């Protein structure tokens with residue numbers, strides 16, 4: 189007798205969608221030898237042998253020795269092109285089987301609207317090359333989660349790219365929390381890990397993308413977990429102050445401009461009870477990366493529609509936390525090359 193593994197939701201896409209996404213997958217996997225050539229050229233030139241002043245100077249220095257390298261040019265072109273087509277192809281695949289996918293994507297519960305149309309100006313950008321932005325389709329949360337992340341990207345990146353979220357949830361300083369706010373919850377990848385780690389906690393998940401938080405609700409329902417989903421800017425949640433004992437986020441900070449990062453600490457402080465913790469996990473500061481990795485992060489961000497990566501990798505988060513009133517501020521690296529990089533602090537009693 190043979191047993192078969194049930195299909196994931198993303199695997200239900202039609203033959204055309206599968207072949208289009210698998211082509212992109214093969215193309216992205218085929219970039220590894222090009223990346224290797226780039227690394228070899230950088231090492232051979234000795235361009236990283238002396239310390240760099242700042243990231244702009246490092247970029248000029250390394251980009252200069254790669255100018256004539258065909259592999260580097262191809263990398264830029266292929267990455268930009270594949271990012272630009274992935275979401276439209278996935279969205280078209282969704283639309284071809286719309287009635288079936290809608291049943292799998294729609295939550296029973298409602299997302300609570302705390303924002304209306306009052307979205308911040310920086311939101312008007314196609315982050316990661318997502319055509320139409322994070323809400324460019326009524327079910328972009330499902331499309332992103334099931335088709336882009338789990339069907340396409342998960343197979344390209346080595347290791348468990350989602351497992352880190354459980355480690356970060358468990359690394360919050362108190363052993364237990366009762367009221368948690370997850371800022372920039374997306375489709376709930378971190379939210380569900382928080383729920384597993386703190387099973388008695390009441391969890392509020394906030395995102396500026398209505399469709400992402402909507403699919404987070406559905407995923408929580410499928411897992412038998414109750415969360416409250418709020419459509420709001422994380423820096424201005426509209427939630428009551430002084431109620432949470434943990435305000436946390438996973439890879440939200442690098443999505444927003446520096447003044448908003450500072451405001452996120454201010455909002456976290458407002459939301460917390462005295463003695464509560466803020467626990468923000470994000471990309472590693474360039475100063476904690478090797479020079480090659482810092483250059484690569486910055487190059488990838490520039491070619492990957494990540495307008496705020498550089499500023500978030502260079503901003504002083506300890507100062508931002510202190511300015512908001514936090515004490516006991518700690519920063520800890522939880523993985524290789526200092527990613528995820530976590531800033532944790534306490535609101536004084």
Ligand SMILES: C[S@@+](CC[C@H](N)C(=O)[O-])C[C@H]1O[C@@H](n2cnc3c(N)ncnc32)[C@H](O)[C@@H]1O
Nearest residue numbers: 372373374377378395396397400421422438443
């Ligand atoms: C990289 S995703 C991370 C999602 C989730 N935390 C996870 O672990 O997968 C960043 C999320 O932040 C959201 N976002 C960006 N700016 C925001 C803001 N100012 N307020 C709330 N959410 C925001 C995006 O819509 C997106 O869902």
